[in-house]
């Protein structure tokens with residue numbers, strides 16, 4: 711028996727950090743949304759008690775470091791599952807990019823194993839388990855568009871943003887999320903207007919969404935990697951309606967409504983950047999597979 715499941719990437723339309731918590735994590739307020747750039751996972755039931763990870767991508771670990779492995783192990787232990795699973799990950803989302811690739815693979819594994827191992831858990835239960843794997847996993851269990859608070863695991867659903875193109879560009883560097891949070895100096899940051907972003911989404915106001923994009927982690931990564939600032943400049947030059955770094959970076963995304971501008975951006979950035987994608991916002995929540 712097999713389950714095929716898509717694991718879409720996310721972008722942060724806004725990312726604010728309120729304060730550092732005693733447990734070392736940061737209290738955040740983020741507006742996240744899924745995009746049509748996805749890994750594909752194939753989960754195959756194994757009769758032996760084993761979790762096997764297979765991926766052609768050399769940056770993806772094939773052992774307990776893989777977040778999909780951790781998701782399977784968590785379900786196995788919690789629900790005393792005696793059967794095993796082979797997880798084949800066809801990777802499209804760039805690794806260590808700020809697009810929650812590993813988190814989305816973990817979330818897809820939770821959703822897929824819920825079916826394969828017949829666990830009958832709700833999305834809320836899966837999201838709660840996901841929080842034990844990483845801060846972005848709960849959001850990825852639901853997908854769609856949401857306000858994420860706490861350390862990122864408290865999810866409040868929002869309507870889909872107005873439809874547009876998302877052009878993403880990732881330079882040839884990987885960024886450590888822990889390192890970026892560790893270097894953040896909260897006294898220096900300009901906080902994004904989270905309420906303004908929610909209002910713009912609710913009013914389907916594309917110009918308002920563009921006005922309110924903001925990410926307090928952006929300054930940290932721009933200081934470490936000047937090439938990220940160069941990509942931002944290029945995107946503005948090619949006519950993007952809004953430009954922002956996603957998560958802890960280094961991927962930068964541009965929002966554009968017109969097809970012709972999307973083509974101009976996509977073609978202009980290729981050759982200048984390691985990986986470039988032009989995709990649509992997904993907006994809608996994942997079904998319970």
Ligand SMILES: C[C@](O)(CO)[C@H](O)COP(=O)(O)OP(=O)(O)OC[C@H]1O[C@@H](n2ccc(N)nc2=O)[C@H](O)[C@@H]1O
Pocket residue numbers: 722725734735736737738740808810813843844845846847860861862887888889891892957958
């Ligand atoms: C940057 C974002 O991707 C934005 O969506 C998330 O905030 C990070 O989510 P993630 O990669 O799932 O992060 P985790 O694996 O939970 O944490 C990695 C490390 O990032 C730091 N971290 C993460 C989340 C948070 N709210 N505060 C933090 O300080 C911690 O040092 C933590 O050890």
Ligand SMILES: Nc1ncnc2c1ncn2[C@@H]1O[C@H](COP(=O)(O)OP(=O)(O)OP(=O)(O)O)[C@@H](O)[C@H]1O
Pocket residue numbers: 769770771775776777778799804805806807808809810811812813815816846884885887957958959
């Ligand atoms: N399924 C997976 N896919 C990719 N990387 C994984 C996976 N599982 C674990 N990893 C490890 O996690 C690290 C971060 O990769 P990932 O692509 O999840 O980062 P990210 O997009 O920056 O995540 P986030 O936006 O949630 O901070 C990688 O360097 C890799 O070693």
